[in-house]
Amino acid sequence: MTLSLKTESVRPALRVGPVSLVLRPIMVLVVAALAAAMLLLFCLDIATGESHIPxxxxxxxLTGGGTRAQRFIVLDSRLPRALTALVVGAALGLAGxxxxxxxxxxxxxxxxxxxxxxxxxxxxxxxxxxxxSGLAATLGGPLAALAGGLLTAAAIYLLAWGRSPTGDRGVTGMRLVLIGVGMNALLLSGISWLLTRASLQDAQRAQLWLNGSLNNADRSGLLPAAFxxxxxxxxxxxxxxxxxxxxLGADTTRSLGVRIQTQQAILIGAAVVGSSVATAVVGxxxxxxxxxxxxxxxxxxxPGEPLIGSALIGAILVVGADVASRSVFPADLPVGIxxxxxxxxFLLYLLVRMNRKATLS
Structure with a gap:
């Protein structure tokens, strides 16, 4: 009688002192390809404008060459806009x-x-x-956007706090999403009311900002976004x-020694800071x-949402949208449009996919 043993292939591990990492060559290659695509779009964004630069x-x-006029156009005029698009996109991707x-x-x-x-x-x-205009708009706008995002997140978190079906007290995902959707509708109505109370010039300025425009991106807005x-x-x-x-779910997570509510609050707070500051900079x-x-x-x-990949894809989407807004369309559209x-x-695709999963289950 012969006993045969089957061995499964195990991913190779990289150990450096106390640190141990699992090597995933295909994933590393894909991440490198995404980073290369992001850098290519970043350079295309700088090259695109009223006067095209090869x-x-x-x-x-960017590597230190060029004439004085070319350095002014690339480094002083267009680089802050492209960097802002890259940083904002990465922050939004990570927050999501x-x-x-x-x-x-x-x-x-x-x-x-x-x-x-x-x-x-x-x-x-x-x-x-x-x-x-003035100091209120220059300094107060970003601070007010950050405060508005933090206060909204705190209100949603408190309203979503309750008892789960298993009897545990805390915040459940579906309850928080439903309350967030309702809060979103309420705040959008408040924004519309503010626009009706504003002067024509202020309403036009606010409406342009609400479309998510990179036209006014500069180094002063880039620094808080990078931070x-x-x-x-x-x-x-x-x-x-x-x-x-x-x-992995509440029970498994708790058995691993993770303080669920504390960690959720810290992580959601970081996501709120990133998305709020990104919104404050470009709308x-x-x-x-x-x-x-x-x-x-x-x-x-x-199996889950990858952090580095999400940041790269977010940067690709925003930088690519900025390139398209100035090269594909006849008018210079705001990147948010x-x-x-x-x-x-894409939202319709997700809804249809979620509906099909629910039907099959």
Missing amino acids: LGRVIDV AITQSILHNPLAAPDMLGITAGASFGAVTVLVIGGG ALAVVVVVALGSARTLAALR PVSFVALAAPQIARRVLRT VTAAFGGP
Whole structure:
């Protein structure tokens, strides 16, 4: 009698001191390809404008070459806009990956939960009351957007707090999503009311900002966006194991020693900071936080929403939308309109897919 043993292939591991990582060569290659695509679109975004600059010349200027006029156009005029698009897209992608991972719902993105609407309400309030100019609009707008996003998130979290079907007290994903959708509708109505109370000039300025425009992007807005992205990256990567545990369900997560409500509050807070500051800098850019994690999940074939992949896809979507708005369309459209045109059909796709899963189950 012969006993045969079957051995399963195990992914190779990389060990450096106390750190042990599982090597996934295909995933590394895909991430590298996404990073290369992002850098290519980034250079194309700099090359695109009223006066087109060849892509090779853009790379030459970025590496220290070029004439004085070319360095002025590339480094001083166009680079801040392209960097802002990249940072905002990465922040929104990460924020969406965090919220969707925690709430186990592909629709749980900051712009669907009312966080973006809360940030917009705060910024529009300052634009209307402060007259859209001066220190109130320059400094107060971003701060009001951050405060609006944080207050909205706190209100949604408190309203969603209750007892789950298993008897545990806390926040459940579906309850938070439903309350967030209602809060989003309420805040959008408040924004519309503010616009009716504003002067024509302030209403036009606010409406342009509400479309998510990169036309006024500069270094002053880039710095807070980069800081917010750094905060989200540090919290997200530092809590990567916690995020993986939160995807396993409440009982399994609790058995692993994770303090669910505390970790949820920290991670959602980081996502709110990232999405609120991104909204404060360029206005609400719709559907990026919703679509980026789901696209990254399908491209990388991961069981959950990948953090690095979501950030890369988010940057690709915003930078690509900025390139398309100035090269494909006859008019220079706000980037938020382009992302909304893409995100609407993608949202319908997610709803149809979720409906089919529910029917089959």
